Amino acid sequence: MHILKSRPWNLPDSSATPEALVFGRRKALALGAGMLAATPALAQQATLPPAMRNTRYAPGRAITAEREVTTYNNFYEFGSHKTISAAAQRMPQRPWTVKVEGMVEAPREYDIDDLLRRMPMEERVYRLRCVEAWAMVVPWTGFPLSALLAEVKPLSSARYVVFQTATLPSVMPGLRQSWYPWPYTEGCTIAEAGNELSFMVVGAYGKLLPPQNGGPLRFHQPWKYGFKAGKSLVSIRLTDQRPVSFWEKIQSQEYGFWANVNPAVPHPRWSQAQERMLGTGETVPTLLFNGYGDFVADLYTGLQRERLWA
Amino acid sequence: MRLIGLALLALAAGLYLGFGTDPLGAVLFRLDPGLLNLVQAMVQRYLLPMLWDSVLLPVLEAPVWVVPLVLGAALTIFGWMRARG
Numbered sequence: 001m002h003i004l005k006s007r008p009w010n011l012p013d014s015s016a017t018p019e020a021l022v023f024g025r026r027k028a029l030a031l032g033a034g035m036l037a038a039t040p041a042l043a044q045q046a047t048l049p050p051a052m053r054n055t056r057y058a059p060g061r062a063i064t065a066e067r068e069v070t071t072y073n074n075f076y077e078f079g080s081h082k083t084i085s086a087a088a089q090r091m092p093q094r095p096w097t098v099k100v101e102g103m104v105e106a107p108r109e110y111d112i113d114d115l116l117r118r119m120p121m122e123e124r125v126y127r128l129r130c131v132e133a134w135a136m137v138v139p140w141t142g143f144p145l146s147a148l149l150a151e152v153k154p155l156s157s158a159r160y161v162v163f164q165t166a167t168l169p170s171v172m173p174g175l176r177q178s179w180y181p182w183p184y185t186e187g188c189t190i191a192e193a194g195n196e197l198s199f200m201v202v203g204a205y206g207k208l209l210p211p212q213n214g215g216p217l218r219f220h221q222p223w224k225y226g227f228k229a230g231k232s233l234v235s236i237r238l239t240d241q242r243p244v245s246f247w248e249k250i251q252s253q254e255y256g257f258w259a260n261v262n263p264a265v266p267h268p269r270w271s272q273a274q275e276r277m278l279g280t281g282e283t284v285p286t287l288l289f290n291g292y293g294d295f296v297a298d299l300y301t302g303l304q305r306e307r308l309w310a
Numbered sequence: 311m312r313l314i315g316l317a318l319l320a321l322a323a324g325l326y327l328g329f330g331t332d333p334l335g336a337v338l339f340r341l342d343p344g345l346l347n348l349v350q351a352m353v354q355r356y357l358l359p360m361l362w363d364s365v366l367l368p369v370l371e372a373p374v375w376v377v378p379l380v381l382g383a384a385l386t387i388f389g390w391m392r393a394r395g
Contacts, residue, residue, distance in 0.1 A: 080350045080355065081354035173367075178335075251343060254344070
C-alpha cells in the first residue's frame with residue numbers, strides 16, 4: 001500500500017510565489033545595487049573608516065556604556081533637557097560640508113566623506129567632563145585638529161580658532177529663541193588647537209558619530225568642560241581676534257573662554273570638586289585639567305591673570 | 311478687577327511704545343541674559359520638555375505687549391460684565 005506522508009517542505013502549489021514577482025524582485029535588487037554603486041557618497045556614509053586605537057591616551061577609567069552616551073546629551077539647539085536624542089535624529093547628516101577658512105593660506109570646503117578619507121583616522125578613549133558635574137569615558141574616532149590645520153596652513157597672524165555649529169531651523173527648535181546669539185560658536189587659542197589632544201571627532205564606539213553627539217563632525221578638547229566642544233560643525237575659522245562664544249555672550253561669569261577643568265574652582269551655583277560618572281552613578285574626584293595636565297599645563301604658563309578655570 | 315485690567319492695558323500700550331514688536335523673550339533676555347536659560351532648564355528637566363516648546367516658547371515669541379494686552383482685555387471685559395450684573 002502506498003502511504004503518502006506529508007513532509008514540512010511539501011507545500012501546495014498554491015503557496016508558490018508567482019514567477020513575475022520573483023523576477024521582479026531580482027530586478028529591483030539589481031537596480032538598487034546599481035544605484036548604490038553609482039552614488040559613492042550614499043554607499044560610504046554608512047561606514048566609518050577603519051581606525052586603530054591610540055593607547056597613548058589611556059583614560060584610567062572604564063568606558064561608559066554606549067547607550068548612556070547616546071541618550072544623555074546636551075545639544076542646546078534641540079532643547080535644554082537631556083533626552084534630545086530622538087529630536088536630533090531629524091538633523092540630516094549627509095550631504096554635509098565644513099569650511100576651514102579665515103587666516104589660512106589655503107581655505108577649503110570639505111565634503112565630510114572626503115574629509116574622512118583624507119585625514120589620518122584613529123580611535124582615542126577620552127574622558128569627557130561636563131560643566132554640570134557629570135562625566136563619561138568615550139571611545140571617539142577621529143583625527144587630530146593639527147592634521148586639518150596642516151592642510152590649510154594657518155597664517156602666522158592667526159591666534160584663535162573658532163568653531164561654528166550648523167543652524168538648521170527646520171529641525172532645531174532651540175533656534176526659535178531668536179534672542180540668543182546663534183549660531184553656537186566656541187573657540188580656543190591656536191596653541192590649544194595645535195595641542196596633540198585636540199581632536200576632531202567623526203565617530204564613537206566604532207560607528208559614525210550620531211547626530212545627538214554632534215555628528216557628523218565635532219570637536220573635543222578633553223581637558224576643558226564639555227560645552228567648549230562645538231558639535232555638528234560647518235565652519236572652522238582662524239582669526240586674530242579672541243572670539244566671544246555662545247555661552248560667554250549669555251553668561252560670561254559661568255561659561256568663560258578658557259573653561260579648563262579645575263576641581264578647586266566651583267561653578268557659581270555648584271561645586272566642581274567631584275563628578276558623577278554616567279551609567280554607574282559613581283561619584284569620583286574631579287582632576288585638574290580633567291587628568292590631562294601632563295599634556296596641556298604648559299599651554300597656560302604666563303597666563304595666570306586670565307580666568308582659566310571657568 | 312476692572313482697574314487691574316485697565317492697568318494691564320496701559321502697560322501693554324507702554325510696552326508697545328517702548329519695544330514695538332520685539333518678542334517678550336528678547337526683552338527678558340535684555341533685562342537678564344541668564345534668566346530664560348535657567349527657566350528653560352527647570353521646565354524641561356524637571357517638568358516636561360514639551361511644556362517649553364509648545365506652551366511657553368510661543369508666548370515668548372509673541373510681541374512683548376501681547377500678554378498684558380490679552381490679560382488686560384479679559385479682566386476689563388470680565389469686570390465690566392460683573393459690574394453690569
